Amino acid sequence: MKVPQFSLASQTMKIKEELDEVIGQVVTKGSFILGENVQKLEREAARYLGVEYGIGVGNGSDALYLALLACGVGFGDEVITTPFTFFATAGSIIRAGAVPVFADIDPDTFNLDVNLLEEKITENTRAIMPVHLYGQAADMAPLMEIAVKHNLRVVEDTAQAMGSLYGGQKSCSFGDAGCLSFFPTKNLGGFGDGGMVVTNNPEVAEKVKMLRVHGSRKKYFHEVVGINSRLDEIQAAVLVVKMKYLDQWIEARNSLAANYMKLFKQHGLEEIVKLPRTIDNAYHTYNQYTIRVPDRDKLQAFLNERGAGSAIYYPLPLHLQPSFSSLNYRMGDFPQAEKACGEVISLPIFPELASEQQEYVVETMKQFYREKGF
Secondary structure (H helix, E strand, O other), X not given: OOEOOOOOHHHHHHOHHHHHHHHHHHHHHOOOEOOHHHHHHHHHHHHHHOOOEEEEEOOHHHHHHHHHHHOOOOOOOEXXXXXXXXXXXXXXXXXXXXXXXXXXEOOOOOOEOHHHOHHXXXXXXXXXXXXXXXXXXXXXXXXXXXXXXXXXXXXXXXXXXOOOEEOOEEOOOOOOEEEEEOOOOOOOOOOOOOEEEEEOOHHHHHHHHHHOEOOEEEOOEEOOOOOEOOOEHHHHHHHHHHHOOHHXXXXXXXXXXXXXXXXXXXXXXXXXXXXXXXXXXXXXXXXXXXXXXXXXXXXXXXXXXXXXXXXXXXXXXXXXXXXXXHHOOOOOOOHHHHHHHHHEEEEOOOOOOOHHHHHHHHHHHHHHXXXXXX
């Protein structure tokens, strides 16, 4: 059996007629940048997330960067974030001229350990950038308390977690700004790159709108140096169609996650595999179904040989990336993140995944660990 780690083919075919229609309309009208579809997506995404403003941008990485700038983060400032995330999180901080300051993760959730935040705060700290990793909301209540106490900005990296909840409130809506990615593998993914900044702050919204078009409110008059980061009409049209199905797809992911848990218990693997844990009062979107396992690399090779897909998010923490060597971190500085990098593996999960495919993946894992004597 072949089980892809991720596939859009079936999902796309189910809504192909709708997609063809809206893409055809964009082509016919001939308006391709920041048009009516972008505006509609901005309104609908903001409404869905419970915020006032949505500003479409070129990609999720730019969303983080522009949100930081709009929140006043700049040269010499420090931004506290996690070392266990995609490169763009800390990369956006560097691009803004600031310094990423890492705090270790909670080993159960893979998100920032909020108990370690205050010890990282200095007179140069300007913001906190939590990541809602894998679709799991960060522990936002204590994090926001710390931010308010120390007068810090909060920019949420919600690239993997659109639709997740914390205390009944959507991720992306707690801080000064929230950032989305519409990369095709996300729960709400386009047919290419795309992103969005959302906020309740009109000043932040206006600043991002200006920054995404080279720092200009009026064409050819540039108040600041911005960048070219505009969401195109075709991507927005596709995303507007897909938004109608987002909650349905997230529910399917939760059903698949529950089935994985059942299968691991049925096959006696719950003592070997550490399954994902959703924090209390939260709702996980399972953009990835990530577990911790022994002999991870050998397991992945075994799965691959038998046609079962998997992925590793992430094999090297940010503080040990060569591009961040100037920050002078060392192995051992963040033991929980480092340990996770050696143990995590993400199994296939997408709304159209069949239970028989899940069964095959878990049975293949059982075969691996039986052969290894576990």
